Amino acid sequence: MSSDMTVDGRQPAGAPGFELPVRLLLGFRSLIDDLHAELARQGHPDARPMHGFVFQAIGPGGTTAAELGRRLGVSKQAAGKTIDSLVKLGYVRREPDPRDQRQKIVVLTEHGIDALVRSAAIFDELRARWADILGTERLAALEADLRAVTGDLVLPLDIPGWFGGG
Amino acid sequence: MSSDMTVDGRQPAGAPGFELPVRLLLGFRSLIDDLHAELARQGHPDARPMHGFVFQAIGPGGTTAAELGRRLGVSKQAAGKTIDSLVKLGYVRREPDPRDQRQKIVVLTEHGIDALVRSAAIFDELRARWADILGTERLAALEADLRAVTGDLVLPLDIPGWFGGG
DNA sequence: CATGAACGACAACCTGGTTGACGATATAGA
DNA sequence: TCTATATCGTCAACCAGGTTGTCGTTCATG
Numbered sequence A, B: 001m002s003s004d005m006t007v008d009g010r011q012p013a014g015a016p017g018f019e020l021p022v023r024l025l026l027g028f029r030s031l032i033d034d035l036h037a038e039l040a041r042q043g044h045p046d047a048r049p050m051h052g053f054v055f056q057a058i059g060p061g062g063t064t065a066a067e068l069g070r071r072l073g074v075s076k077q078a079a080g081k082t083i084d085s086l087v088k089l090g091y092v093r094r095e096p097d098p099r100d101q102r103q104k105i106v107v108l109t110e111h112g113i114d115a116l117v118r119s120a121a122i123f124d125e126l127r128a129r130w131a132d133i134l135g136t137e138r139l140a141a142l143e144a145d146l147r148a149v150t151g152d153l154v155l156p157l158d159i160p161g162w163f164g165g166g
Numbered sequence C: 001c002a003t004g005a006a007c008g009a010c011a012a013c014c015t016g017g018t019t020g021a022c023g024a025t026a027t028a029g030a
Numbered sequence D: 001t002c003t004a005t006a007t008c009g010t011c012a013a014c015c016a017g018g019t020t021g022t023c024g025t026t027c028a029t030g
Helices: A019-041 A049-058 A065-072 A076-088 A110-134 A136-150 A159-163 B019-041 B049-058 B065-072 B076-089 B110-134 B136-150 B159-163
Strands: A092-096 A104-108 B092-096 B104-108
Touching (some): A019 A110, A019 B019, A019 B110, A049 A076, A049 A104, A049 A110, A049 B159, A065 A076, A065 A104, A076 A092, A110 A136, A110 B019, A110 B136, A136 B110, A136 B136, A159 B049, A159 B159, B019 B049, B049 B065, B049 B076, B049 B104, B049 B110, B065 B076, B065 B104, B076 B092, B104 B110, B110 B136
Antiparallel strands (some): A092 A104
């Protein structure tokens, strides 16, 4: 717990190790909170943090519930429930697939596309705000370093269960 | 969505804005996943990502349920439920407060303290692993930059509800 | 043409969050 | 001193999102 310990012969730790995850989560959270504050102002008060990831996973051509579940790392049933709620909010629509009558294709509505486009613009603006604080080069270094440590990991979307319970 | 756009006259964006939150979350998640993989090996297979934050919030002297809820940004009822599950897992214990019979003081058990101490050591080790990849200075810069953009924000623990639903 | 696999949906259940209500206790004021 | 007011912890009801298991339908394959 003390901040002046050394770690198996390497340099002094400098910062305690537990600060890193907290700052990463805090950074994520502040970006997402800012995004949704702005999104609410621009006609999307119902959007939730989850939705952006789901929209990305659906993609421009649409997908099926089972495929969406696979991309998000959750069960097809969970994906189905998420789709239900997005349908209720008017962000997506289920269309029958004429070539395979078992499956339905989930596509973004105009409202959903609008949210996606606005989100991209807002994220660019928020990134620019970070660039104003850190400088362009430091921000690029931060992104590069995060890429270096996270590699090509994919982001599972099972956050609630992952975080809390078994 | 294209990565060569410019943002209102500033430098070329370089990276699309939505990569930043994804990488931040990915970094957080990989640290926490590594922590819990190691924690499970060291006798704490039941520990969940949430618990570490709760342990920190309880602190060495213990707290009450209502105060814990305030620190974590959730209701006292939610804090009470979390305490219940922690008691069941043997991480904390409720003690009566002789000076105020309304409240009970929640304190870490030996098992809980063990988890906290081991977590701190593992986090230091994980940070050292990042330092091996990025270099000590780049890592320090990354931490400093995250501090600069997140400031003295406090981390609310209402993750499940925050992320997904109303 | 029969078999096996995949889709979407339904049901039951777990966790963790919320609000509202309640008895018990502490505290401040008339 | 007696009486409001506020806080603590708990209980109950509810919601969101996750899980597994099951099932009828439909496609694909041998």
